[in-house]
Amino acid sequence: MEIREYLAAQQNYFERNLADFLPNSGQYPQILRQAMEYSLYAGGKRLRPVLTLATAEACGGQLSAAMAPAAALEMIHTYSLIHDDLPAMDDDDLRRGKPTCHKVFGDGMAILAGDALLTHAFSAVAQAENLDAQQVVALVRELAGAAGPLGMVAGQALDISVTEIKDPTLLNRIHRCKTGALFSAAVRCGAITARASNLVLDGLTKYADALGFAYQVVDDILDVTKTSAQLGKNPGSDAKQGKVTFVTLYGLDEARSMVHAETQRAVTALTELPGDWSVLQDLALFIGQRSN
Amino acid sequence: MEIREYLAAQQNYFERNLADFLPNSGQYPQILRQAMEYSLYAGGKRLRPVLTLATAEACGGQLSAAMAPAAALEMIHTYSLIHDDLPAMDDDDLRRGKPTCHKVFGDGMAILAGDALLTHAFSAVAQAENLDAQQVVALVRELAGAAGPLGMVAGQALDISVTEIKDPTLLNRIHRCKTGALFSAAVRCGAITARASNLVLDGLTKYADALGFAYQVVDDILDVTKTSAQLGKNPGSDAKQGKVTFVTLYGLDEARSMVHAETQRAVTALTELPGDWSVLQDLALFIGQRSN
Numbered sequence: 028m029e030i031r032e033y034l035a036a037q038q039n040y041f042e043r044n045l046a047d048f049l050p051n052s053g054q055y056p057q058i059l060r061q062a063m064e065y066s067l068y069a070g071g072k073r074l075r076p077v078l079t080l081a082t083a084e085a086c087g088g089q090l091s092a093a094m095a096p097a098a099a100l101e102m103i104h105t106y107s108l109i110h111d112d113l114p115a116m117d118d119d120d121l122r123r124g125k126p127t128c129h130k131v132f133g134d135g136m137a138i139l140a141g142d143a144l145l146t147h148a149f150s151a152v153a154q155a156e157n158l159d160a161q162q163v164v165a166l167v168r169e170l171a172g173a174a175g176p177l178g179m180v181a182g183q184a185l186d187i188s189v190t191e192i193k194d195p196t197l198l199n200r201i202h203r204c205k206t207g208a209l210f211s212a213a214v215r216c217g218a219i220t221a222r223a224s225n226l227v228l229d230g231l232t233k234y235a236d237a238l239g240f241a242y243q244v245v246d247d248i249l250d251v252t253k254t255s256a257q258l259g260k261n262p263g264s265d266a267k268q269g270k271v272t273f274v275t276l277y278g279l280d281e282a283r284s285m286v287h288a289e290t291q292r293a294v295t296a297l298t299e300l301p302g303d304w305s306v307l308q309d310l311a312l313f314i315g316q317r318s319n
Numbered sequence: 320m321e322i323r324e325y326l327a328a329q330q331n332y333f334e335r336n337l338a339d340f341l342p343n344s345g346q347y348p349q350i351l352r353q354a355m356e357y358s359l360y361a362g363g364k365r366l367r368p369v370l371t372l373a374t375a376e377a378c379g380g381q382l383s384a385a386m387a388p389a390a391a392l393e394m395i396h397t398y399s400l401i402h403d404d405l406p407a408m409d410d411d412d413l414r415r416g417k418p419t420c421h422k423v424f425g426d427g428m429a430i431l432a433g434d435a436l437l438t439h440a441f442s443a444v445a446q447a448e449n450l451d452a453q454q455v456v457a458l459v460r461e462l463a464g465a466a467g468p469l470g471m472v473a474g475q476a477l478d479i480s481v482t483e484i485k486d487p488t489l490l491n492r493i494h495r496c497k498t499g500a501l502f503s504a505a506v507r508c509g510a511i512t513a514r515a516s517n518l519v520l521d522g523l524t525k526y527a528d529a530l531g532f533a534y535q536v537v538d539d540i541l542d543v544t545k546t547s548a549q550l551g552k553n554p555g556s557d558a559k560q561g562k563v564t565f566v567t568l569y570g571l572d573e574a575r576s577m578v579h580a581e582t583q584r585a586v587t588a589l590t591e592l593p594g595d596w597s598v599l600q601d602l603a604l605f606i607g608q609r610s611n
Contacts, residue, residue, distance in 0.1 A: 055468045059476035063468065110434060115407075115426035134407035135479045138430065139472050142402060145434065146467035149441050153459040160452035167445040167459055175438035176347045176355065180431050184351040187427045 030309040037077045040090060041097060048098035048151040062132040062140035066105050069123040074242075075100040075209060078310070079217040082231060085307050088221025095155035096166050096216035099148035103174050104209060106144040107183070109137050116187055145174070158220060165219050173212035178204055192271040202243040203236075210239030226300070233296035234307065241289035241315050244282050247272035249317075251279070290315035322601035329369045332382060333389060340390035340443040354424040354432035358397050361415040366534075367392040367501060370602070371509040374523060377599050380513025387447035388458050388508035391440035395466050396501060398436040399475070401429050408479055437466070450512060457511050465504035470496055484563040494535040495528075502531030518592070525588035526599065533581035533607050536574050539564035541609075543571070582607035 045067075052060055076097035083093035112119040112127040113134060119127055129137035152158075152166050172178060182204030185197070192198050214235035218228050251274055273282045293311035297304035337359075344352055368389035375385035404411040404419040405426060412422055421429035444450075444458050464470060474496030477489070484490050506527035510520050543566055565574045585603035589596035 050468050055473045056476045056480065058480050059468055059473060106434075110430055113407075113427075113430065115405075115430060135405075136476065138402055138405065138407060139476050139479075141434075142398075142437065143468035143472040143476075145437060146463050146472065149459055150463035150467055153456050153463060160456045163459070164445050164452045164455045167441055167455070171438050171442035171445060175442055176342050176351055176435035180435040180438065181347045181351060184348045184428065184431050184435075187431075188348065188350050 030306070030313045033081075033306060034077055034310070034313070037080045037090075038073045041073050041076045041080060041094075041101075044094050045098055045101070048095060050147055050150070058132070058136060059139060059143060062128055062136050063144055065131060066109050066122075066128045066140065067102065067144065069105075069125055071101070071105070071123055073101060074314075075104050075213040078210065078213040078235075078238075079220075081306060081310060082214045082217030083221045084217075085302075085304055086218050086221035086223040086227060088217070088223075089157070092155075092157045093217050093220040095152050095158065096170065096220060097213075099151045099166075099170055100209065100213050100216065102144040102148040102151070103170065103179075106141040106148075107174075107179055107209075109141040109144070111183060113137060116183070162219055162222075166216055169212045169216050169219065173208040178208035178212075182206070182208070192276075195276055198271060198273065198276060199240075202240070206243045206246075207236060207239035210242065211235040214238075227302075230296050230300040231307075234293045234311070237289045237293035237296065238311050238314060241286050241293065241311070244273045244286050244289070245315065245317055247274045248279065248282050248286070250274070286315050322598070322605045325373075325598060326369055326602070326605070329372045329382075330365045333365050333368045333372065333386070333393075336386050337390055337393070340387060342439055342442070350424070350428060351431060351435060354420055354428050355436055357423060358401050358414075358420045358432065359394065359436065361397075361417055363393070363397070363415055365393060366606075367396050367505040370502065370505040370527075370530075371512075373598055373602060374506045374509030375513045376509075377594075377596055378510050378513035378515040378519060380509070380515075381449070384447075384449045384512040385509050387444050387450065388462065388512060389505075391443045391458075391462055392501065392505050392508065394436040394440040394443065395462065395471075398433040398440075399466075399471055399501075401433040401436070403475060405429060408475070454511055454514075458508055461504045461507050461511065465500040470500035470504075474498070474500070484568075487568055490563060490565065490568060491532075494532070498535045498538075499528060499531035502534065503527040506530075519594075522588050522592040523599075526585045526603070529581045529585035529588065530603050530606060533578050533585065533603070536565045536578050536581070537607065537609055539566045540571065540574050540578070542566070578607050 079097040079100060080090050080093050084090060108122060109128045111117050112122055113129055120130055121127065127137075128140055132140065148170065149167060152170065153163055155163065158166070174180065182201050185201045186205065189197065189201075211232060214231050215228060218231050223231070250272065273285065277285065290311045294308045297308055371389040371392060372382050372385050376382060400414060401420045403409050404414055405421055411419055413419065419429075420432055424432065440462065441459060444462065445455055447455065450458070466472065474493050477493045478497065481489065481493075503524060506523050507520060510523050515523070542564065565577065569577065582603050586600045589600055
């Protein structure tokens with residue numbers, strides 16, 4: 028099967044099962060549910076949950092066991108987009124081709140929808156029936172560590188508070204926190220549900236690290252080379268905000284070379300491991316070439 | 320020992336140990352850490368963590384084992400105050416006698432400080448060394464359930480979206496979600512760390528339910544009877560915002576009768592259980608008489 032078809036199949040599996048991990052819809056305020064579902068079902072690529080499912084499968088695990096952390100990751104990712112888009116932060120009106128959550132539901136309800144998705148992500152994992160208690164604890168550690176003040180929130184805090192980035196090390200740090208941490212958690216959570224060995228977990232962590240980095244550089248490249256219709260969000264928004272990106276820091280050609288080098292690093296990290304990792308390797312190459 | 324001294328001793332224990340459950344301070348952005356700690360150390364009463372510690376002790380458990388969920392509860396409570404105070408929600412400038420987090424750090428950083436505290440609460444529990452995996456999973460379920468879209472966030476969503484409350488049932492529902500759920504989690508988490516029986520857990524849940532209700536009615540009474548210096552926040556803010564409270568709905572005398580009835584219900588719920596619950600019973604009576 029081509030990697031594109033494989034990803035579509037995993038995405039399809041995820042979409043079919045996601046609703047099972049949301050709170051029971053009869054029991055909470057309709058407006059809150061609508062705001063949460065508006066953003067959760069806005070047509071994202073589901074890259075993080077697909078990474079979790081694909082990694083679980085590559086490690087010999089079951090998709091059904093990987094669904095809870097996959098759903099949790101997408102809830103956490105969606106919450107971060109809702110909060111980042113707020114006027115108090117990046118002030119974006121368009122996301123995934125639709126008005127952002129706060130444009131539709133107001134800032135207050137958007138903040139709450141994000142809070143609810145973040146919190147419920149931990150409920151979803153803690154209530155999973157096909158994981159043992161040790162696995163759940165390991166998953167909560169991964170998710171909270173990657174999403175919290177040492178991970179994703181740290182990246183966003185740096186992003187909105189640092190006024191001038193001249194140093195590539197700082198830009199790397201921001202993206203490693205903002206994007207890399209959750210990519211890494213996506214891969215590691217999949218491995219944990221499949222009870223992967225520490226050797227495999229270490230190799231997968233290197234893979235995810237390179238993959239997350241490549242993904243972010245591609246994002247910066249697309250921001251200057253694509254139109255709004257191709258992206259589903261406003262292009263050139265980085266430049267408009269005067270943001271330093273890998274493209275402004277290194278130029279387009281050098282940024283493209285970085286993507287190539289990082290995807291190769293991701294592939295190599297798995298070549299060193301026992302077993303067949305071709306699907307995850309193809310996935311890394313695919314992400315390096317993505318166009319939206 | 321008088322209940323007041325007992326509470327002071329538990330609060331003191333909590334303050335001495337809280338820092339151990341925060342993220343390592345060298346590893347995350349200083350401005351984020353400052354915003355989190357500004358609100359976390361703003362001099363709150365620590366009622367929820369003290370409830371957790373007191374319940375653990377009443378059930379024959381160890382304070383050291385109860386500290387992780389106690390710290391998590393205070394982080395979750397603090398995050399909810401930071402987000403509720405935002406201009407997009409209740410728009411409050413004063414909290415615990417100090418300017419609110421967003422007045423000092425800006426709306427964006429305040430949102431992130433809240434996000435970080437909420438997320439790290441789950442890290443704190445999942446990293447606890449003196450709890451087994453089953454206990455951690457049970458605690459994560461309690462905390463995420465009480466704080467999420469079926470609990471605290473539901474209450475706040477109703478609070479900001481319902482334009483007119485004529486029905487006491489709706490007001491009860493809002494407060495049961497906004498305040499009651501976390502009170503209940505505080506008590507239940509303490510019992511879980513002490514491996515309490517289901518019989519005890521059920522009785523404690525009834526106790527916490529009555530206690531949380533009494534606490535909220537007292538809050539509404541204090542809002543109309545105390546000054547800013549006594550409260551540490553702006554009094555009369557409910558009336559200013561035209562909010563329906565237990566006082567506007569029932570009047571002061573009836574509200575005071577409700578507090579009395581609810582504290583008695585809390586006391587009775589424990590009288591029915593085997594064992595000595597006098598400290599928790601005194602605590603309920605104390606909360607019914609609190610003045611700030």
